[in-house]
Amino acid sequence: MPEFSPWHDNSFTHSSPHNEPAPCRRISEDPEFHSLRRAQRRFGVRATVLSVGGFLLYVLLSHSVPGLMNQRLLGNLTLGLALGLGQFVVMGVTAWCYVRHMRTRVDPLARGLGSRLDQHEANSLRSAAHRGESAQTVQPGSRGYRTW
C-alpha cells in the first residue's frame, strides 16, 4: 500500500484532544478516519478478490482447460489436485495476513479515533444538547439502540 505510509499510524498520538483547541467538527471528515476506512476496506477487498476470485478461477480452469490441470506432478498428484490443496495454504496465509494487518494498521487508528470520539461527545453533550436530539431523530423506533 504505497499511499498509506506507516508513519501515519502513529499520528493520533500527536493530536490528543488537549493540544487541539478546536477538534474536527465531525469525525467522518477527519483525514485519519479516511485513512482508517481506506486501510480496512482496501485490504478486505483485495484479500477477498484474491482468495474467493482465485478459487472461482480455479473451478473455471478445471473445467475449461482440463489438459493443463491433468498434468502429472508426482505420481497421481495432478496440477489440479495440487492447486486444490494450495487453496488451503492460501486461506491460512490470508487469514494470518488479515489478523496482522488489522492489528498493526487498523486497530491503532480505530483506538485513537475512538478515544477522540469519546472526548468529542463529552464536549458536545456539555455545549449543545440539541445536536444529541437531532442524532436521535435519525433512529425512530429502535429501542435503546444508542445505549448498549
Next chain:
Amino acid sequence: MVTMSAGIVDRFSLNLTFVLFLSVVVVTLFMALLTAPQRDELGEFYLGNRTMSPLRNGLAMCGDYLSAATLLGSTGLVALNGYDGLLYLGGTVVAWMMVLLLIAEPLRRTGKFTLGDTLALRLTRLQRPARLALAVCTLAITTLYLVAQLVGSMALLTQFTGEPSAATRTLCVVVIGTIVIVYAAIGGAPGATVIQIIKAVMLVAGVTVTAVMVLHHYDWNPGALLSAAANHSGTGTQFLEPGLRYGVSTTSKLDFFSLELAIVLGLAALPHVLMRLLAPRKVDVLRSSLVWAVGLVGLVCLAAGILGLGATAIVGRETIAETDHKGDSAVLLLANALGGGILTALLSCLAFVTLLAVAAGLTLAAASSLAHDLYGEVIRKGRASETEELMVARLSAAVIGVLAMMLALVSWGANTATLAFLAFAIAASAILPTIVYTLFWRRFTGQGALLSLWGGLICSVLLVLFSPVVSSTPGSFYPESDFAWFPLQNPGIVSIPAGFLLGWLGTVLGDRQEPQEAAAYEEFEVRMLVGAKE
C-alpha cells in the same frame, strides 16, 4: 437397494448408535436447560453468553457452519465424483473467507440482534418494509435448510432399517423436531451454543480420527491413497481429473460453476451463521474466534476429502453407488470397513447430532427474525416489551419447528442437496447484496434494499421452479410435465448478479438521497469502523 441399505449397519451398531445418540441428547438437553436464560433477558436469548473465549466461539461458529451435508453429502460426492466432489469441499472452505475478510467485523460493530437491526441503523426511510423483506428471506432460507436437515435425518434412518415405513419416518421427524424445538425455544441461544460446541468437538474429533485411520491404512502415503481410489473407482485416473460428473456438456459445466458461486457467496450469508457473528461482545474476541473457525473448518473439510477418497479406495465406488445413488452412505460404509460396528455407530451418532445442532441453530435464527424484526418492529412498531417479544420468540421457534416437520414429511424423497442449494442461492442473491451494499455503499437506499431482497428471493425461486429440478427430467418433482425453460439446476449464476443489479437499480432510480440519509450513513460508518461505546 433396501436389502443393501439394511445390510450396512448390523444390529449391534444400531443399538450402540441409539444408546450413544440418546445419551448425547439427554446430556445436551440438561445442559441447555441449565444454561437457558434465567432472567428472561432478550439479549441473552438471542445472542447467548457474550463473553465466551475465542476457542469456544470458534467451535460454535464451526458447528453452525458445517452441516450434516458436509459430513455425509460432500464426502459422498467425493467418493462418487472424485475431483468434482473435492471442488465442493473447497467451496465450503473458501466461503468462510468471505465472512472473515469482509463481513464479520463491520457487521458485529453495527449489529444488535438480527440483520434487520443493521439495516435499520443505516436506512432512514422504508425501515419497516425492509425489515419485513429481510424477515421473509430469512424465513425462506431457514425453512428450506431446516426441511433439508429433517429429510436428511429420515434418509439417515434408511441406512439402519432399510426403506422406513411412513410411521417410522413420522416418528423420526417428530422426535428430532421436538428435540430441536426444546433446544431453541427453551434454551435460546445459550442452549443452541451448548449443542453447537459439543457437536463441533465431536465432528472435529470423529472426522480427524477416521481420516488418520484412512491414512494409516495406506502407510501415510497420500500417493497410495490416490492410486487406490483411482483403481477402485471403476473409472481409472479419470476419477482424479475434473469433469467426471459435470464435464459432460457446456450446460453441466455452467451448472457446476453456478453451484460453486452459490456455495461460495451463499454460505457466507446464511442467517444463522451471520447471527452467530454478533455474539462476541469484543471485536478482538470475534477476530480470534473467526481464525479458530478458519482452522477448524479447513481441518474438517480436508479430513472429509480424505474420507471421501478413502471410501472409494477401501469400499469401492460401485458398492457406494449401489447402496445410495447420492453417496450419502459413503462415510458409514467406510467406517464399517475400517473400524467395524463401533466406529459406524460413533459416526452415525455424530451425523444425527450434527443434524440436530444445525437444525437448532436454524430454528433459533428464524425465531429471532420473526420475533424481533416481524413482530417487534413491523407489527408492534417497536412498542413491544422485552417479555412480550421473548414470548413471541419462543412461540415462533415452536411454530417454525412444527412447520418444518410437516414440510419434511410431505417432501420425503426430495433431494436434500437441492433444497440446501436453493437456500444457498437465495442467501447469495437476496441477503448478500443487501449486506454488502448496506455496509459499504454510501448511496444505498431503502428502495435498493427492498428491490434486491424481494428481487433476489423471487428470481432464485422462479428460476428453480422453471428448471429441470421441478419438471422434465426423471429425477424431478413432476417428471411428466415439462415447463423447464431454464436449463440449469442451480440459479446462482443468474440470480446473484440479478440481486446485486436490482439493489443498484433501486438505489439509482429511486428517490434522491436526502441529507438526513447521508448523515445516517456517516454515523453508521463511524460506528462500523471505530465502534460504538459498549
